[in-house]
Amino acid sequence: MDFFSVCVFAAGIGMGLGAVGTGIGQGFAVKGAVEGVARNPGASGKILTTMMIGLAMIESLAIYALVICLIILFANPYKDVVLGLAKTVVK
């Protein structure tokens, strides 16, 4: 289990967990919006606007998880340390 394969593993699990919470939260938001439109079809414009804003807010939490996973995979700050250590071992 070397460093880079654990990094890939961590990025996958992290983003997956981020998506779970986001899915549940956005599901509740859409549920509330659809119930609101069902009760009062005339207000569907405002309800849809509010729902879009709420969805974007909740989505941003998944985006934070995505940014961390991208940093782990592509801009890993410990990459140089690990590569330096690997050079000292392989010799």
Place this chain on the structure above:
Amino acid sequence: MEAVIGGIENMIVETMGEHGRPFFPLIATLAIFVLVSNLIGLIPGFFPPTANINTTAACAIIVFLSTHVVGIKHHGLHYVKHFLGPIWWLAPMIFFIEVIGHLSRPVSLTLRLFGNMNGHELVLMVFFALAPFIVPLPMMLMGVLVSFIQAFVFMLLAMIYIQGSLEEAH
């Protein structure tokens, strides 16, 4: 184009009230800049400027600085009351919580816009590598939707933050 400007002006008056009118140039500039930058990414071969964290950080820092400058100009030194909360003997703790909340605003603005645009571009790159003919099309349709929504949310959050610093402290 007039419909866009009129729409933004209506939204500013609706969210911020009449004393929000002087901020219309700033908010409209940010909104149209973010919208056009997002939409540029849909042309094949072009990379959206907002997919780089420097662009989004710049926009978020502008909003952050403008909220505090507007608050200090409008309220003078009583602006500190915004950070102290309603109960005076809890003030030191509430001060730290409010400062952290305020500092998290530009971070969240930056990361939201950057993550949405960059994530979309990454997904498009992966789809182009895997199945270049039909599969990227639904992603690009979602890209249109996401571009509009993210520009709208950025504008709305900027308005809410500026209005929060203009209103009376609790």
